[in-house]
Amino acid sequence: MNDQELIQQLRQGNEPAFRWLVETYRNRVYSTVLNILHDDKEAEDTTQDTFIQVYESVNSFKEESALSTWIYRIAVRKALDKIRRRKTRQKLQQLLPWWMPAEKNSSKESFHHPGILAENKEKAAVLFKAIESLPEKQQLAFTLIKIQGMNYEDACSILQQNVKAVESLVSRAKVNLQKKLQDYYKTLK
């Protein structure tokens, strides 16, 4: 089924077409969101929200980009919303600890990606922790390109930025990560 046919059927509310779309994209969307959020439960929740949004707003999809790009864009925006809400919650927890009790999965815990080899898990967890402290845009660009392995063209259309801007974000992210990892090394010594 090509994009055009799929969009047409989705607009008619065809459930098998929606199921096909979900089954085709769910793991890729989940993987992208997991790499951004570093939390499997939040990632699953965000993946569900992404498909709900796709279902509800397919009529307003202008087809200026590929369907997959549009889906990823929704997923990335939803993941960003989650990160922002998480940061607000953390600030409120610091300000009003009696009103906002600390959650089990706090940001202090390390994220161990399920798809990473056991011998690399610790190192990867340090890298993910350092990525979390990057500015939002750098974090997104670096994750999509260096962690998710997306090509620049796709990443640019998802982030709605030109190639130079994304390259610059990735480059700055690498420099910032270098500093953060150096600091981490110093604390180990």
Next chain:
Amino acid sequence: MKKTFTPLTDEYLKSIEGMQEGATNDFFYTRLKAKMERNQSQQGWGFQLKPVWVIGSLVCLLAVNGFMLSQKHKTINSTYNTSSPLQNFATEYDQTILSSY
């Protein structure tokens, strides 16, 4: 693209080489449909249950309450100011004489 010298970043990036894609639960679609149905049934209440509306309603309620309380105090004060203590006492204990003529 300008080349940057970031050996530590590159070293740590090697740890994610060959990383497998994360996968959702097998019942993902069933859960998704359940969530969509739940959302649809809650849609009618979504408007009223938004925090901004809840807090707004609470503030309005408190404002009306405060206004009514201040009005009550004003009435009591004016009653006390305009009538004599003896009349106040009679009014308070419902001892006023009702004339049938």
